[in-house]
Amino acid sequence: MNGWLLAATVELGGAGAAALWGTATGPLPRRVMAQNLATSAVCPALLLLAQGYGRPSYVDLALLMALLGPVGTLVFARLLADELLDDRPRAWTLTWAAAGLSAAVVVAVCVATGPSRAMVKLLLIGALLIGGNVIASRALAGGFRGVRGA
């Protein structure tokens, strides 16, 4: 057990469990926002695990998750547009907190990796993760006319 694995465990046990709880219980807007934030909770943990196990190729999992998570949220935002019309899910504090957490993890893993192709990949994952997270949260809050529905 090294520091990276400990950090990943804390992250999964805290943010991951909170996202799971939020998705499984409560009213629809909260659930849909929690499943959106689950990407930002789990993806940094995957980066930390890849670093902790010393297997850079495990980073591909985080890349896929950063790419597909926000896309999934956009599908939910479109399909649930009518149900979410009256009560828009908004969680900007949590969204930016998740973005800050992602940025901190990416910076830490980048520092450990050092300047190389692998670092460019990590930065790409970070950009996808934070950008996708913010865009998906905005879509849920009704910020895009094409996704918002009626």
Add this chain to the structure above:
Amino acid sequence: MTGRTTLLAVGELLAWWAGLALLWLVLVSSVDTLERIVGASAAAVGALAARAGRRAVTWR
């Protein structure tokens, strides 16, 4: 199709190809000749798809 639009189309395809090939080279685990060939080919197909996709949404 006039000479100007052909030039623009080729330029756009080249730009997509360069971006996608660069992305490939960043994401693969080891850079060797085979990866370069496969990456360049995949980026060429991707560039055609990217231009088609861009044209499909631009009319909006």
